[in-house]
Amino acid sequence: xxxxxxxxxxxxxxxxxxxxxxxxxxxxxxxxxxxxxxxxxxxxxxxxxxxxxxxxxxxxxxxxxxxxxxxxxxxxxxxxxxxxxxxxxxxxxxxxxxxxxxxxxxxxxxxxxxxxxxxxxxxxxxxxxxxxxxxxxxxxxxxxxxxxxxxxxxxxxxxxxxxxxxxxxxxxxxxxxxxxxxxxxxxxxxxxxxxxxxxxxxxxxxxxxxxxxxxxxxxxxxxxxxxxxxxxxxxxxxxxxxxxxxxxxxxxxxxxxxxxxxx
Numbered sequence: 001x002x003x004x005x006x007x008x009x010x011x012x013x014x015x016x017x018x019x020x021x022x023x024x025x026x027x028x029x030x031x032x033x034x035x036x037x038x039x040x041x042x043x044x045x046x047x048x049x050x051x052x053x054x055x056x057x058x059x060x061x062x063x064x065x066x067x068x069x070x071x072x073x074x075x076x077x078x079x080x081x082x083x084x085x086x087x088x089x090x091x092x093x094x095x096x097x098x099x100x101x102x103x104x105x106x107x108x109x110x111x112x113x114x115x116x117x118x119x120x121x122x123x124x125x126x127x128x129x130x131x132x133x134x135x136x137x138x139x140x141x142x143x144x145x146x147x148x149x150x151x152x153x154x155x156x157x158x159x160x161x162x163x164x165x166x167x168x169x170x171x172x173x174x175x176x177x178x179x180x181x182x183x184x185x186x187x188x189x190x191x192x193x194x195x196x197x198x199x200x201x202x203x204x205x206x207x208x209x210x211x212x213x214x215x216x217x218x219x220x221x222x223x224x225x226x227x228x229x230x231x232x233x234x235x236x237x238x239x240x241x242x243x244x245x246x247x248x249x250x251x252x253x254x255x256x257x258x259x260x261x262x263x
Contacts, residue, residue, distance in 0.1 A: 012045050012074045012096050012150045016174045016215055016236070024076075024238035026219065028053045032066035034242045039070030046073055047238060050090070051080045051101055061093045061130065068094065076152060082108055084123055087115035092129035097150030099177060104159040106166040112153055113172035117146045150174045156182035161201045168212035175235075176209050178202065178218040193228070206233055222248075 015022040022044035027035045030053065038046055048055070048063045055063070064075045076097040077090035087098050100112050114122040126142060128135025151172055155164055156179035168176050180193060183202075189195035209216035215235035220226045221244050229237055 011072075012076070013148070013174055015044055016150065019215065019235070021236045023236065024217075026238050026241040027063055027067075028055075029242045029246075030055055030059055030063070031242070032062050034246075035063040035066040036070045038242060038245075039067035039073040041073075043073050043239075045076055045096065047076045047078055047099060048095070049078045050086075051078050057089050057093070060090070064093045064095055064130075074150075076150065078154075082112050082115075084111070084115035087112065088125050091116060091124065091145075091149060092127070092131050094130040096148070097152055097174070099152040099154060101154045101179065102156045102160065102182065103153035103167055104157055105163050106170050109153050109167045109170040109173055113151050113170060116149050116151050117172065118142055121146050152177045154179045154182075155205050157186040158201070161204050164205045164208035165211050168208050168214040173214060175214055176205055176216045178205055178216065178234075180218055199232075202232060209235070 012022065023042070024045045024047060025038045025041075025043045026047050026049060027038055028049040035046065035048070046067045048060050050060050060077060064077070067073055067075045074096035075094070076099050077093065077095040078099040078101065079086040079090050082100040082103060087100070090098050098112070098116050103109050103112060115124060116122060118124045118126060126138070128138055131145070132138045132141035152175050153167055153173060154177045155161060155167070160167070161183070164176060167173060181191065184190050184192060184195070184198050187195070187197045187201060189198050192198060206216050217236045217238065218229055218234055219238045220229055221241060226237060226239055
């Protein structure tokens with residue numbers, strides 16, 4: 001099944017809008033094998049991170065292909081910044097959605113949505129690419145892509161929290177995605193998710209999402225965080241990262257070995 005055929009079904013957008021609590025995963029190691037393994041599991045979508053990694057567009061494309069090869073899991077590319085060219089290149093890879101960091105106003109959210117939409121609704125450039133069968137399905141893709149591509153702005157700062165409801169109400173925004181590390185750092189309580197400042201900010205984002213009827217998600221980096229974010233009322237989660245899976249699995253094996261052979 002091709003990426004084009006999946007995005008036509010609007011699977012990720014429908015799951016976000018329908019309150020189905022889609023489960024995501026994160027890949028940033030740059031390993032197509034790891035991406036394919038994750039794509040073969042029961043995730044609804046996988047985020048390919050190009051913000052905090054050295055991944056080139058070509059390398060990101062290999063990860064998108066790897067996830068696609070595994071089955072029906074959608075891909076979302078997190079671009080390094082809210083830039084129309086970066087968004088265009090990510091979507092041309094065949095991603096079903098785009099995530100952009102540190103969105104702080106409705107105007108910035110509008111620019112992100114515009115970058116993800118073909119004219120006249122937006123400014124996305126038109127060309128043959130993997131997303132449309134290298135031009136073989138360009139007409140069909142042009143007609144359907146504006147309804148198919150998911151847009152995931154990140155709320156990662158006090159300014160983003162302040163304007164969260166305005167961001168959520170922008171036509172074409174499918175979710176508010178909280179970046180917990182960056183948000184806590186911006187609030188002066190890095191990694192302290194029980195800090196009153198962070199708890200209050202998260203509640204404000206959740207309230208903003210509810211007011212605009214837009215789901216709010218975030219990233220869990222451990223099983224304990226899955227429980228914690230669920231208890232705080234998040235609508236859906238990215239439930240882990242390829243680096244985290246590898247680290248926890250390797251540590252568990254090492255500790256088990258030590259307990260059996262070295263004690």
